[in-house]
Amino acid sequence: MGDREKELQDLLDSVAAQEGDPATVVVLAQGVTLPHLRNGGVGVELPENLGIPGGRNAGVRWLREHGGVDVVLILDDDGLLPQTDTLRLLREAFTATPRLGIVGFRIADEDGISQRRHVPHLGGAALVSGPVTTFLGGAHAIRMQVIDEVGDFPTQFFYAHEETDFASRALDTGWGIDYRADLVLTHPRTEAARHTVYYRNTGRNRVWLAKRHLPAVLVPVAVYTLVSCAGNGDSKLVGCLYV
Structure with a gap:
């Protein structure tokens, strides 16, 4: 969104410090002007904010047009890669397991703690x-x-649960998804509800998820359950906003 220049430059420095072959770095700006980017980052400025999924789709299109990319790595602009072996470990993981x-x-936040909403498995153990x-x-x-x-990611979601929709389609086609505790992004501790559209978008997009991925007979039950959970304040699944 153009308001985190220092954090963005620090992230670019951490990417440039990675071991092995350098990555092609693209910084996507949605409706704002980018500053000068250090370490060879390429700036792509869109005329308007297309939301998280729309922005990702635009970034992927740019990479396709410029060719030679096998894996797309997406990072929040206020995050930081604290390790220099992250890209090497990623390459090894994708090479070792073709599917x-x-x-x-x-x-993890500034204290090395992962919030429960950031742990994508039932056990809740971040490590x-x-x-x-x-x-x-x-x-x-x-990949x-x-x-x-x-x-593509579902552009109509704009923000919240676009990852879950994409993950469901990937699993349906036989692709695996791994959570790697040894690959860390340091990110300031935040609350999801800081975004004014949080409650509206999470509720709406959960209904869309149910309609897109569940058998029709189960949709009314799923929607009722989701609305009830949201109303009771017990909601656990949230989206991460790219800004």
């Missing part, structure tokens, strides 16, 4: 890696072949 389609990172059914928007890598097969 691994998506890798989700562990997001336990393994297969999952969704991934975090703030830090994840997707380009997966995007080619399952299609």
Whole structure:
């Protein structure tokens, strides 16, 4: 969104410090002007804010047009890669497992603590890696072949649960998703409800998820359950906003 220049430059520095072959770095600005980018980052400015999924789709289109990319890594602009072996570990993971389609990172705050909403498996143990059914928007890598097969992120979602929709389609086509606790993005501790559209979008997009991915006979039950949970304040699944 153009209001985190220092954080963005620090993130670019942490990407440039990675071991091995350098990554192609693209910084997407939605309706704002980008500052000068250090370390060879390419700026792509869109005329308007297309939301999280729309922005990701635009970034993927740019990478396709410029060719030669096998894996897309998406990072929040106020995050930081504290390790220099992150890209090497990612390359090794995708090389070792041909049907691994998506890798989700562990997001940790300034004190090294991961919020429960940032742990995408039922156990809730942030330091336990393994297969999952969704991934975090703030830090994840997707094999380009997966995007080619399952299609774009759902632009109509704008913000919240676009990862869960994409993950469901990837799983349906036989791709695996791993949560890797050893791949860390340091990110300031925040509350999801800080966004004014949080409650509206999470509720609306959960209904859309149910209608898109559940058998028709189960949709009314799922929608009732989701609305009830939201009303009781017990909602656990949230989206991560890219700004």
